[in-house]
Amino acid sequence: MRFATFLHGGRQQSGVVVEDKVHPFEVPAELGEFIEAGEGTLRSAAEEALAGTTPLPLADVRLLPPLQPPTVRDFVTFERHVEGMARGHGDTVPEEWYAAPTFYFTNPYAVIGAHDDVPVPPGCERFDFELEVAAVIGKSGRDLSPDQAREHIIGYTILNDWSARDLQSREMKVRLGPAKGKDSATTLGPWLVTADELEPHRTADGFLDLHLTVEVNGETVGQDSLANMSWTFEEMTAYASRGTWVRPGDVLGSGTCGNGGCLAELWGRHHILEPPPLAPSDTVTMTVQGIGSISNTVIEGVPPIPVPRARHRH
Template sequence: MAPLPIPESIRDFANYELHVRQAIRSAMQLRASAAADPQAAFDGYAQAGLLDVPPVWYEMPLYYKGNRFSCIGHDQTVEWPDFAEKMDYELELAVVIGRPLRNATPKEAMDAIFGYTIFNDFSARDMQSRETSFRMGPAKGKDFDTGNAFGPCIVTPDEIGDPYKLRMRVRINGEELVDTVSGGMQHDIAKCICHVSRSETLYPGEILGMGTLGNGCGYESLSFLRAGDVVELEVEKIGILRNTLGHRR
């Protein structure tokens, strides 16, 4: 099971510029692929500035809210949703809130962290690309049973040390695809927590994903998972979160 089978809430940030830039480009490529002339459509998106990172991303932490009832843990199977064709994983570090706080200072924000865990934000990229064309979401691109994998445990801050120096890796079917570190966030952990707590109370058991690292998902290279793939996310001092993607129905 997940270390928090039903968290109080799930929020997930977009916090690493390389990932954001590459994901935006991939989203536009997917959208253009449905046009009569995909290259012309993609060029039009580029000319319209749709490949650029919106300035607001640099100004404040941005996040979406996930489905807290869809959590699974280590060695559990991820269901392939019946509306999806392109499934993906995401390499993320997450924090678990341990005390109530509102309008937090940076120190109060860090003091409120109960611990850290690994978050694999499984995603139906074709659905996500369609629904975000309306400038809302993601919704069903992220919301399906078993879509949020956490674990294998929660590690308290005293054992983590510096959360920006953790080695983070991805393996698919035993092949290592990513070997990186947790540093390089546009907005640090304290700022993310402070932002959420503005005029809003956070409660123990809420989970905040700190965002997918650059090259930390298949979306960025338009390479997607296949049924039966085994995805392992490893974060130094936390462990390995392993999940298998089920077969399409």
């Protein structure tokens, strides 16, 4: 099943998507509340909506992020992406990358919808996209095994981790971050696809073989398969739960795919800013087999409000 959150007539609603229509839930609750109540409750709400509410054409609604996640962990699981990024600095994939599925926490307050405009972050001159798929947690757990973790993933959505590369590069020299380089926007959408819908695409070794593409202004820039991840979502979930909790609504991003899943990877391989950084009026469209498409247009941002340099104390 596919579940969306949307605006219609100035009212925020959630519902179940069938073909080109969305059936609003009869109960006016956020999708995250249904997820927290349990998958059985979510499916019952969907069945009631399909039987009892008037469907709305998707063309008549504004899609919002499917849910407002309490946390967003963004992993880095595609070796080709890591290799391309490292090449830009004259490096190779660090040995530490192979040891465990590394992630960072990004800003849950910055999620935006499938077709929302994206302002250039203040002070950014090298704006970039990142093509990813995200798993959404449906049931609480901690210290999970990968086998146990499968029962804790309720579904998947597309994730675009918008990145201010120049800001990111500077701040990570402090050996902390990323911070403002990843703080301005993360697209989630167009909806949440339940895990069972994607099971036919699962490979023998546990990966989801979904085709991924990204276009800028209608021109294909990158494409890959989700099966080229080096860890499964279940393994990522198990690692995320080590010594702590994962809870309903938590989002776990796959990290950027290889083969042009972001501009910075291509810059690293070509040693030139080609294709150029994103600029106002550029439209980035991402499509994932079995899930759908998102498309956001870059717009002018605001200038940065100055803050002083550090005061020397010795």
